[in-house]
Amino acid sequence: MRLLTHNLLSSHVRGVGPRGFPLRLQATEVRIHPVEFNPDFIARMIPKVEWAALLEAADTLHLVEVPKEPIQGYEHNEEFLRKMHHVLLEVEVLEGTLQCPESGRLFPISRGIPNMLLSDEETET
Amino acid sequence: MSNNCHSLRVETAMNQKDKKMDHAAAQLEKQHVHDVYESTAPYFSDLQSKAWPRVRQFLQEQKPGSLIADIGCGTGKYLKVNSQVYTMGCDYCAPLVEIARSRGCEVTVCDNLNLPFRDQRFDAIISIGVIHHFSTKQRRIRAIKEMARILVPGGQLMIYVWAMEQKNRHFEKQDVLVPWNKALCSQPLSEAGQPGRRQQCGRPERGPPYHPPCSACRCSECSEGRRDSKRSHSVDCDAVLAGTCCANTSEEGEEDNGFYNMLGKSFRSWFSSRSLDESTLRKQIEKVRPLKNTGSWANSTISIQPSRHSSFDLGHPETLSTGEQNVDEEVFVEPSQGPLECLRAPTTRKQLNGDHPGVMRRNGDANFLGGTDAKENCVDEDNVEEDTASGSKLWGRVSAADSTDSNPGDAISVEQQPDVLDSRAFMRYYHVFREGELCGLLQESVSELHILSSGNDHGNWCVIAEKTESCD
Numbered sequence: 383m384r385l386l387t388h389n390l391l392s393s394h395v396r397g398v399g400p401r402g403f404p405l406r407l408q409a410t411e412v413r414i415h416p417v418e419f420n421p422d423f424i425a426r427m428i429p430k431v432e433w434a435a436l437l438e439a440a441d442t443l444h445l446v447e448v449p450k451e452p453i454q455g456y457e458h459n460e461e462f463l464r465k466m467h468h469v470l471l472e473v474e475v476l477e478g479t480l481q482c483p484e485s486g487r488l489f490p491i492s493r494g495i496p497n498m499l500l501s502d503e504e505t506e507t
Numbered sequence: 508m509s510n511n512c513h514s515l516r517v518e519t520a521m522n523q524k525d526k527k528m529d530h531a532a533a534q535l536e537k538q539h540v541h542d543v544y545e546s547t548a549p550y551f552s553d554l555q556s557k558a559w560p561r562v563r564q565f566l567q568e569q570k571p572g573s574l575i576a577d578i579g580c581g582t583g584k585y586l587k588v589n590s591q592v593y594t595m596g597c598d599y600c601a602p603l604v605e606i607a608r609s610r611g612c613e614v615t616v617c618d619n620l621n622l623p624f625r626d627q628r629f630d631a632i633i634s635i636g637v638i639h640h641f642s643t644k645q646r647r648i649r650a651i652k653e654m655a656r657i658l659v660p661g662g663q664l665m666i667y668v669w670a671m672e673q674k675n676r677h678f679e680k681q682d683v684l685v686p687w688n689k690a691l692c693s694q695p696l697s698e699a700g701q702p703g704r705r706q707q708c709g710r711p712e713r714g715p716p717y718h719p720p721c722s723a724c725r726c727s728e729c730s731e732g733r734r735d736s737k738r739s740h741s742v743d744c745d746a747v748l749a750g751t752c753c754a755n756t757s758e759e760g761e762e763d764n765g766f767y768n769m770l771g772k773s774f775r776s777w778f779s780s781r782s783l784d785e786s787t788l789r790k791q792i793e794k795v796r797p798l799k800n801t802g803s804w805a806n807s808t809i810s811i812q813p814s815r816h817s818s819f820d821l822g823h824p825e826t827l828s829t830g831e832q833n834v835d836e837e838v839f840v841e842p843s844q845g846p847l848e849c850l851r852a853p854t855t856r857k858q859l860n861g862d863h864p865g866v867m868r869r870n871g872d873a874n875f876l877g878g879t880d881a882k883e884n885c886v887d888e889d890n891v892e893e894d895t896a897s898g899s900k901l902w903g904r905v906s907a908a909d910s911t912d913s914n915p916g917d918a919i920s921v922e923q924q925p926d927v928l929d930s931r932a933f934m935r936y937y938h939v940f941r942e943g944e945l946c947g948l949l950q951e952s953v954s955e956l957h958i959l960s961s962g963n964d965h966g967n968w969c970v971i972a973e974k975t976e977s978c979d
Binding site for chain 2: 386387390391392393394400403420423425426427434479489490493494497498499500
């Protein structure tokens with residue numbers, strides 16, 4: 383699970399609504415997997431990122447410090463873009479958990495795949 | 508915060524009856540969708556099911572930097588079509604998701620009815636061959652509304668569902684159970700020792716002049732290239748490899764089409780003369796497995812579909828543009844024993860334990876339980892029948908015919924093919940859509956989506972719809 387994916391995921395335990403984001407990340411196994419740098423792609427992704435959630439996740443993984451917000455003129459700042467590229471796409475959580483901040487429910491990450499399935503009881507109307 | 512215009516989760520208050528219905532529907536789907544995909548996943552290979560051109564086109568047309576979700580991604584065949592976008596694959600079936608993951612795709616295991624994403628996250632969503640696995644109208648609506656919820660205003664959703672109206676087959680009912688023939692699949696991935704792309708589809712031991720489709724690839728480039736491409740937005744290997752690998756197949760395909768066309772006619776005539784009679788069906792089913800709660804199960808509205816097509820797992824080259832919808836049945840040729848002979852085999856299979864798939868309680872609502880009277884008022888000027896495809900898509904069916912029998916007149920004795928026996932237990936549930944039904948569903952129940960276009964693509968009804976802009 384890459385951090386860009388983490389940035390999209392939310393808990394959908396019944397009743398939690400928008401308070402199910404962001405999921406609290408805990409990682410027991412992480413790997414760095416090089417990905418071809420595409421500055422245009424990263425530049426376009428930046429506006430879609432929920433920055434606070436990304437900061438929190440990156441911090442949990444002890445990653446190189448991510449700026450508090452996109453810097454001015456980031457579209458042309460290669461150093462910034464490369465840093466973001468690394469954080470968003472090259473760090474993979476292989477094993478760990480995602481925790482719903484509201485309900486505490488844990489979702490496992492195994493072999494890089496988050497399992498977000500809920501039980502019948504958790505989804506029942 | 509004003510949220511009137513946002514499509515929030517459908518918080519329908521279900522009464523007791525609805526809950527029971529929903530629970531029954533979920534059970535049916537567990538047995539005849541989820542468990543089947545899970546059990547048959549080892550036999551899947553991404554090479555076995557190629558991307559549909561129109562879907563690929565839809566994906567390639569998305570703006571660079573878009574966030575895309577493939578809800579029901581299976582082994583991930585669409586996840587790498589466009590390297591300039593970020594595509595999340597989602598599927599209920601963990602084994603299939605694992606396969607997609609092994610190709611380097613970003614995937615998650617989740618439920619279409621409860622998508623783990625916040626509102627308005629994705630710029631585009633595809634749902635290819637998924638909605639037809641939901642067994643009630645309410646669930647189909649819920650699934651579509653969930654996807655609409657996570658779509659940005661102005662974002663587009665593409666939906667493909669299997670059409671009831673088919674050129675070369677006849678669906679008795681809209682709600683069908685379709686068998687899957689393991690014998691027509693590649694070897695299990697575990698046996699292959701690596702993602703099973705090197706293994707061939709089809710079973711050479713079973714006789715006839717059968718040319719495996721090249722996509723089930725023996726090319727070392729294919730499997731190597733695929734393995735190495737773990738980058739999230741690398742060049743789309745599918746397109747490249749399909750081009751090189753499939754060149755030969757189309758020629759072979761034409762040749763075999765001729766053979767099939769001959770064969771096809773006799774199948775067709777046999778088929779129409781033996782169209783399923785519902786009461787016969789029910790009698791057969793009842794013989795095979797004892798019904799529980801017969802009192803409350805009134806009418807059988809699901810038919811077991813004995814159709815003539817090869818398993819989709821057989822593998823179809825890119826040029827064929829066949830997707831799962833046109834495959835995964837096997838040839839049933841049992842004039843003397845009747846088309847339901849196969850059902851005797853599965854009684855021992857645990858997959859078919861529990862509720863009887865063929866009999867469900869009738870319900871007044873237009874879900875499958877009561878039979879569906881689809882509204883045929885969809886404005887569908889774009890209904891394009893692609894005749895050219897029908898020739899090439901028969902490629903897969905030749906194999907099926909070859910594999911299970913060479914003469915349509917011969918009865919298939921199920922006992923002779925013990926490994927096939929087991930496979931017939933994997934019956935997948937489908938609600939096949941009538942023309943106009945999908946559009947009607949959106950128009951009537953999903954106001955947050957506005958239909959942009961609709962049509963028919965290789966035996967599927969497809970729709971592209973746009974999330975209406977919020978009114979804040």
